[in-house]
Amino acid sequence: AQSVTQLDSQVPVFEEAPVELRCNYSSSVSVYLFWYVQYPNQGLQLLLKYLSGSTLVKGINGFEAEFNKSQTSFHLRKPSVHISDTAEYFCAVRASGNTGKLIFGQGTTLQVKP
């Protein structure tokens, strides 16, 4: 079985500051890793994913994440946030070979302040 832990429920940050949202996972099999964003009253939107290859992956809106197998982590980063990045962020894993089932973390609310 897989599980995901997002260590911070809320992350307040000032505009133009860097941010890191933390995600750790556990799994006995190989996994694929995802970050989703949810803006108010909208569905979850894929930010980026790690499937294989380079451990540093870049996504939309200037976000990037680094897969660290030894630390079982997939932290999300952005060097300079904007007010419009205020949203809920979800880390998710998917076991290789399964039917598409995503296992999500609890979510982290990013609050960008002016």
Add this chain to the structure above:
Amino acid sequence: EPEVTQTPSHQVTQMGQEVILRCVPISNHLYFYWYRQILGQKVEFLVSFYNNEISEKSEIFDDQFSVERPDGSNFTLKIRSTKLEDSAMYFCASSLGQGPYNEQFFGPGTRLTVL
């Protein structure tokens, strides 16, 4: 840009009543999913569906739940006799294929409130 839509956005029902949550997946997608999020908790997988059959279901998806693709465009989740603990946000998702390279596109959700 194609998107997944869900209706209604908010459904209020009495305990013991049946509810049907509706989703219209992206038109050429073949794989369909339901997830739910109880307030303050994780988004949880409920069921995946392909070729008119359930591919996988979670422990949450008991006999009170059923899914159907009645007309080739809608994808529905039915809860036969709602309980208070069914109150949650329900998300529908669809994907073109099953592999991890196929993104799951999510709808905006239906908030179900059971009184």
